[in-house]
Amino acid sequence: MKLTVRQFFTLLAFIGCSVITAALELTVSGNGGNATSPILYGLLFEDVYHSGDGGIYGEMIQNRAMQGADLVNNEANRNLVKWHNWPGCILESDNSAPLLSSALPYQMSVAILPGAKGTTGMWNEGYSGFNITTATRYAATFWLRGYFRGTITAEFWSNTTGSPLGSTTFEVSQTASQGWIHYAQTFTVFNSAPDFKNTFHLTFDSAVVSETIYFNMISVFQQTFKDGKLRMDLANAVNDLGGKFLRFPGGNNLEGISPPNRWVWSNTIGPIENRPGRPGTWGYYNTDGLGLLEQMDWCQSMNLEPILALWAGYYINGVVIPQGSLQEYINEAMDELEFLMGSTFTKNGALRASLGYPNPFAIKYVEIGNEDFFDGSGSYTNYRFMMFYNAIHAKYPSISIISSLCIGSDPGRTCSSGSGWTTTKPPPGVISDLHLYKSSDAMVGLFHEFDNAPRNYPILIGEYAAIYADNDGGAIELDNPTVQSATAEAVMFLGLERNSDVVMGVAHGALMKSQNDEPDNVAMIKHNANSMILSWSYHIYQMFAHNFGSRTAPTSSDSSYGPLYWSSTIGPTGTYYIKVVNYKGAVTTPVAVTIAGSTARSARLISMTGSAQNALDSKASPITEASIAGADGVFSFTLQGVYSVAILVVG
Template structure:
């Protein structure tokens, strides 16, 4: 995901006066709604969805000896700590270690601490799993216990255990312990601490590597997902999960690209990589973890393969593409290959998943309109090779639609747009005019991010949103009614970006925000959830909204429950009446309506996380009924009709 708008359309005149509208609904469906329609797009996971609590846990991709290499680490009670390039690294992938010297003359516990990702949430009654590798660079007669603990920044011990360390251990030894807090502190300003008795360990030097701390994870997966964030995402009922990005796929250079084979197996074998947003990706959340997460959340993956372009501007020459195409083939074989015929598939089986994962869609690159000229040959060479190996897969192109013309002709395109709330409302008819020529579309990234059409990517002072607002969310909902209406050709759509740590925002707004202790569901989160959980399986034509209006709707049928589901977005502050005329023989006299509403600037924030949330009420219905859509609202009406 990059701060650009991919869809170039002229703005239409915008009417701000609501008027009564009669909506006549068809008796028959025009097309089935794809089961994949609503899902999620994801970039990277350290400090967020991925459950690891320690930041800079393995000193990956840092420069030894610098203060930056100690990011998130602190000395405790006079210890001397530094990051060194190990002479005997814990693994070829992890060359660095934490060098800890216990000085003479200290008493009490002396060691080091990690402050987590801007804090560590500690909950009484939960079990935390901690692990680390250690070795003594020079053999000594030291024998003693390391005290491993969770503490407040004020030094209150919340949980503690011990592990015996031996000075004779000059090769790497892994230690794993559990911590069971009995107190829940009022703050997340807590630390993970490893310390030795200062007097007993006086003068000792110990190196540490690959340190880790996990809370209970979603579905108790080892190396799994942070439970509260995962639960929020599952709550939306997504059908797909797009990974590993986005720009997270591409890398600033060819060497920094995401590589599936560097993200599998033991954590000590994962070198990590410099991410595209200024921080290091540990790759603890690797391809297997992504796929397991899709299974756990009942989503299908939409997986990208690197396609020869890095964000710094490098396009691999056509004659040099062979190894990268083979890496993409191996990546797909890891997911769906036969372990008896493919080494990557055999690796998958050895890691506990002999059966293939589900996979239908593979994205070839990301936002390749930035390198459209080279994408012509890169697309051709990648897709021809991949199609020959995997004829049943669908391959998604990432340039602008038919610009340039690609061969073979794409069966799917990924379209991205970041714009204003007004733009989204005005362009809800974008796909109505797209040719029905067999090509399908993935609205892979979209969000209303600013109220200033002349400076979409400016600061908040010029309109850039910090959190979604009811104005932005209703604009998105208007656009989504168009996606649903055109779901004969739009097979999938995802708001982006998905997640944001409020203590380290680099892009705003986001669908879900969080900090070390809590998750904050935005107004756009609830709009996505309303559409996803009320998607229906057949689209029902009705009187069309005005493309220049402020009121938008979509009608679908859920055949299993014999319900009609009507979604309405009112994109201005004035309430607006709609009269629905239903042609069915039997129509219930009442139904339910879920409504989220607020002022234009209403946002769910950490200080007011529930400023606007959906409320469910009963609504009078019938073959003809009128519904008054509140200002800046999204409504979902469900009623039995057949």
């Protein structure tokens, strides 16, 4: 016998269970619906607040090539910041010839003081410490110029215990005439550190140094994710999110604060000693060690679709490349695409192959610029976008091209005044990149935003975050995602899933940030040298990304939306994902679900609840999972808490 929802509850009462009155009754159909985007849930990477250098990029030494760490008036401050001398020697920033490379105009000189005896050398602070554990291995490398015959020891020390943690030695025998010589060792440590308060030292006997010696590109990597360049714990956390694309090199750091400090792809490839780096947009020097190929490796290691952003002639300070001079930069973009996708018979394809990548990459999505709505000159719509578009589309017609401006002011575009294409529009099929930073209530208001969006211009929400509490008028940014803000993001997700025939992707605007840089605004992941905190936003995104079907499943109810919101999708093998979010509703909310035509008697219930407004302060997940019983596709569960999320997985 096929049971209805009410018959199911009657049966429960008959067999002795307490009668439940559902606050929400849903009926889900397996027929109809639209195909969903296969890459709806994705990721944005931008080196912001040490999310790259000092974050997911595995390099542990800060200021490894004497490029400086901080900026002064948005320019490089060439010094030995983060480096310190042992007694008996003087360290100086030096630019005497011969240089290690033209890309690195400074090195560290080490001069022994008269009468010095015993051990001397230098030590580095890292990015506010080091993660030292016996569970992983370490790789230490450096370049040395000058006369030296003896042993150099690379060693980690704990500032907390005042004791060594592990070391390796380099046997060195070279003369000044030999120029720069590279040294590398892989080693493990004999003690794990009690915390992150650790330092890295290069030391030697002062007696073996008879003249000034020079060091450059002093590098230490801890064992990395899949032996690439990504820090293990952060990369594992990102991989566990379940994202399907990576939008990079991302955000304002692509554009650069002012000329000439923008992303230049050709400066981010090849040996690290040949990469000049640049003053980044967010107050520190970018090494560009996590360059174009490393980010493509990232995509491949996590099976992510690359969404490549191209610099499009605009700096954040308002400098715009005039139309007559733009072709040079279009040529640069075309060279970048040829480098990634060209055969080895092309100039740039051959360059890629020479760096160890003989097989071309597949690039299906390209974004022209980033947040060009800040350009008040109108150059993006007047000439910049279409000049790039025409060149790319002519050579690569299968690439989907993304506009950083909202296309038109049609319903479902969330265009703010002056932020979109108004009098003209690009060709149909061009994707709008919307950046949605909202209060929690305003984020919930996006649930219906794309219901009536025109389907001939797809949408990418390249950045989103609920960043304001609702009682401050949007003036004060949240310190961290809260239960409320993350649940608000979940409501938006439901609206995107219902419209994922036109919304092709969504990515949080702050994938990760260093706690040392920005402890007081939101990110999915906050990290320091040896640990991380996964936020409410992280966990809810993970719930949604891992439980999403290939088409929508029409769902009806006798209730209207708010404070309860829902959506349903179905996978290719017939698995249903029914999602329900309670935003500022009752503390206890019974829900009943009927899947039309189903005979299922068991399901998984994945849920998250919280009544406090605090951010998470540990790595413990707030998500619970349980098996629940039903009858003939009829299931019931209860949402607990005024902010709560549940996903019923059937099939």
